[in-house]
Amino acid sequence: xxxxxxxxxxxxxxxxxxxxxxxxxxxxxxxxxxxxxxxxxxxxxxxxxxxxxxxxxxxxxxxxxxxxxxxxxxxxxxxxxxxxxxxxxxxxxxxxxxxxxxxxxxxxxxxxxxxxxxxxxxxxxxxxxxxxxxxxxxxxxxxxxxxxxxxxxxxxxxxxxxxxxxxxxxxxxxxxxxxxxxxxxxxxxxxxxxxxxxxxxxxxxxxxxxxxxxxxxxxxxxxxxxxxxxxxxxxxxxxxxxxxxxxxxxxxxxxxxxxxxxxxxxxxxxxxxxxxxxxxxxxxxxxxxxxxxxxxxxxxxxxxxxxxxxxxxxxxxxxxxxx
Numbered sequence: 001x002x003x004x005x006x007x008x009x010x011x012x013x014x015x016x017x018x019x020x021x022x023x024x025x026x027x028x029x030x031x032x033x034x035x036x037x038x039x040x041x042x043x044x045x046x047x048x049x050x051x052x053x054x055x056x057x058x059x060x061x062x063x064x065x066x067x068x069x070x071x072x073x074x075x076x077x078x079x080x081x082x083x084x085x086x087x088x089x090x091x092x093x094x095x096x097x098x099x100x101x102x103x104x105x106x107x108x109x110x111x112x113x114x115x116x117x118x119x120x121x122x123x124x125x126x127x128x129x130x131x132x133x134x135x136x137x138x139x140x141x142x143x144x145x146x147x148x149x150x151x152x153x154x155x156x157x158x159x160x161x162x163x164x165x166x167x168x169x170x171x172x173x174x175x176x177x178x179x180x181x182x183x184x185x186x187x188x189x190x191x192x193x194x195x196x197x198x199x200x201x202x203x204x205x206x207x208x209x210x211x212x213x214x215x216x217x218x219x220x221x222x223x224x225x226x227x228x229x230x231x232x233x234x235x236x237x238x239x240x241x242x243x244x245x246x247x248x249x250x251x252x253x254x255x256x257x258x259x260x261x262x263x264x265x266x267x268x269x270x271x272x273x274x275x276x277x278x279x280x281x282x283x284x285x286x287x288x289x290x291x292x293x294x295x296x297x298x299x300x301x302x303x304x305x306x307x308x309x310x311x312x313x314x315x316x317x318x319x320x321x322x323x
Contacts, residue, residue, distance in 0.1 A: 029056035030313025037312035058100040059318040063107040071098040095121035102145040113140040132170040144185040155182035186235040197232035234276035270297035289316035
């Protein structure tokens, strides 16, 4: 083999290995089937369906991507799946009806919203112990922990507030009033801003973390879609600070927002009742869970086009991507 052909072969092998590494695997919770669908992100096909607890909703990964945490809401537990074997290896105490949660950057503390009891439960995932239970507003749902580890923020759907928990003390220290029925929160990469969706209010609030005050409120208007159907839920921020993607629920669209100017750039039609989202490893693609249509839409981030729909179980809710 000539030097040129050898170099080309090595280059091709490295490119293929890189593409394979970036492809990874998506895990999707199916709320009505008590299952998790496994999607090969190279072939964009569902390759396995895993039985889990009752009404799985929130999903998150351990920092080393070895464990998958599953909010089994109607089983009143957080299940822990070993991704090497795809088996449930333990159940964590979670409080009643866990819906969403967030893992602290220390990889130990899991902050869990308990919708029925107006609580946030903090669990040490290593010792399987409840560290604290914190009173918050009525119907807590959304849960986020800042990348710097200083804040845990919970949304209460009925109280219409963001609740700020100091993670060094696990004490509630402040509240921010937002629009009706806040559902999800997402911190930016440097922990300076928090984006919060309000489902019934139809808005997204951008909050200054230091002051814990709203600096911008985003509204959405889609031609041909009744305003009552524009119900923001999931939010994903690209790590380069360029885009914010907002899932608009029964409007069946993703809003594409300039994360610096807050201008709505486009609306992308996806499946029915789009709920939550996840990037693939290099953020070249965005996956959306579409509950009513029972599928996952795949968006090419560069072109901002939907390129595929992948069938999963009934009422897909959460999604994460592991290498």
